[in-house]
Amino acid sequence: MDILDGKALALERRAALAVWVQERLSVAGRPPGLSVLVAGDDAASATYVRSKERAAAKAGIQGEVQNLPAGISQNELLARIHALNADEAIDGILVQLPLPKELDENEVLDAIDPEKDVDGFHPSNSGALWQQRGRVAPCTPLGIMHLLAAHNIEVCGKHAVVVGRSNIVGRPMAELLLQKNATVTIAHSRTTDLPNLLSSADLVVSAVGRAGFIQPEWLKPGVVCIDVGINRVDGRLVGDFQWQGLENVASAATPVPGGVGPMTIATLMHNTIASWARHCGLDSSPT
Ligand SMILES: NC(=O)c1ccc[n+]([C@@H]2O[C@H](COP(=O)([O-])OP(=O)(O)OC[C@H]3O[C@@H](n4cnc5c(N)ncnc54)[C@H](OP(=O)(O)O)[C@@H]3O)[C@@H](O)[C@H]2O)c1
Numbered sequence: 001m002d003i004l005d006g007k008a009l010a011l012e013r014r015a016a017l018a019v020w021v022q023e024r025l026s027v028a029g030r031p032p033g034l035s036v037l038v039a040g041d042d043a044a045s046a047t048y049v050r051s052k053e054r055a056a057a058k059a060g061i062q063g064e065v066q067n068l069p070a071g072i073s074q075n076e077l078l079a080r081i082h083a084l085n086a087d088e089a090i091d092g093i094l095v096q097l098p099l100p101k102e103l104d105e106n107e108v109l110d111a112i113d114p115e116k117d118v119d120g121f122h123p124s125n126s127g128a129l130w131q132q133r134g135r136v137a138p139c140t141p142l143g144i145m146h147l148l149a150a151h152n153i154e155v156c157g158k159h160a161v162v163v164g165r166s167n168i169v170g171r172p173m174a175e176l177l178l179q180k181n182a183t184v185t186i187a188h189s190r191t192t193d194l195p196n197l198l199s200s201a202d203l204v205v206s207a208v209g210r211a212g213f214i215q216p217e218w219l220k221p222g223v224v225c226i227d228v229g230i231n232r233v234d235g236r237l238v239g240d241f242q243w244q245g246l247e248n249v250a251s252a253a254t255p256v257p258g259g260v261g262p263m264t265i266a267t268l269m270h271n272t273i274a275s276w277a278r279h280c281g282l283d284s285s286p287t
Pocket residue numbers: 140163164165166167168169170187188189190191194207208209210228229230231260261262264
């Protein structure tokens with residue numbers, strides 16, 4: 001079983017992005033700018049945001065993190081977003097999810113200028129993605145597509161099952177696979193007989209969030225397993241696939257940690273730099 005090392009590929013991609021930015025800095029006249037808004041004190045969010053901050057600095061992106069109190073009002077948060085929308089030095093605005101439950105997440109995400117929506121969560125961007133004319137795709141599924149391409153894993157004509165149907169992972173993942181001509185099935189908590197469905201899958205992407213949920217004996221020999229799940233068990237991070245025994249059936253799999261997570265961050269840098277290139281009128285975009 002090949003281990004699809006997202007950490008190594010993400011490092012490579014981030015280094016290439018840093019060079020890409022450096023080479024265009026004088027023409028652009030300013031560095032790319034990314035602002036991350038964090039409301040509340042979710043420990044997992046704080047860890048993810050620190051990783052994003054470090055990655056941004058290494059890619060030559062001017063990053064700022066706004067740590068907002070958990071009790072911030074909806075209007076105050078919207079005002080912060082409007083100020084960033086108007087700030088010409090900012091190319092990307094990211095609101096770290098989940099937001100405290102008192103806040104209306106949809107209204108917050110809708111307030112971000114679609115031109116600066118580097119997460120691709122704004123309805124005009126997700127709608128455009130489904131019409132195959134999107135300029136930005138959500139970081140986790142796009143990062144997975146980059147990982148598959150880097151390992152020459154062809155999805156055209158393959159049966160791909162995406163387990164999970166969230167707006168941030170499952171749905172856009174299905175669309176990106178469809179655009180590459182996979183035959184895609186989306187499974188969710190109401191799917192009957194998931195093991196039977198998975199037995200015909202050439203590629204399984206799991207974005208459920210349940211440790212060891214997908215059993216190796218449900219899978220078709222030669223399957224490619226992409227594990228989006230991040231679950232904490234006894235202080236360790238594990239994915240959605242039961243790792244033990246997976247090597248007997250899968251041809252390739254992403255580890256947790258070190259698979260999809262680092263690719264998500266590298267793709268956020270990619271999306272921010274692509275947004276910068278558009279805003280500064282550069283004649284190309286990073287690949
Ligand atoms: N590595 C990364 O970069 C990254 C990025 C984002 C998320 N994640 C992780 O990925 C996981 C999923 O995230 P998310 O935001 O997409 O989660 P989410 O919004 O909670 O969605 C989970 C999905 O799993 C489905 N599900 C739950 N139980 C199921 C079952 N028994 N059988 C089949 N499907 C089932 C749910 O179905 P229903 O719709 O029917 O409820 C839902 O669609 C989490 O562990 C999260 O931490 C990782």
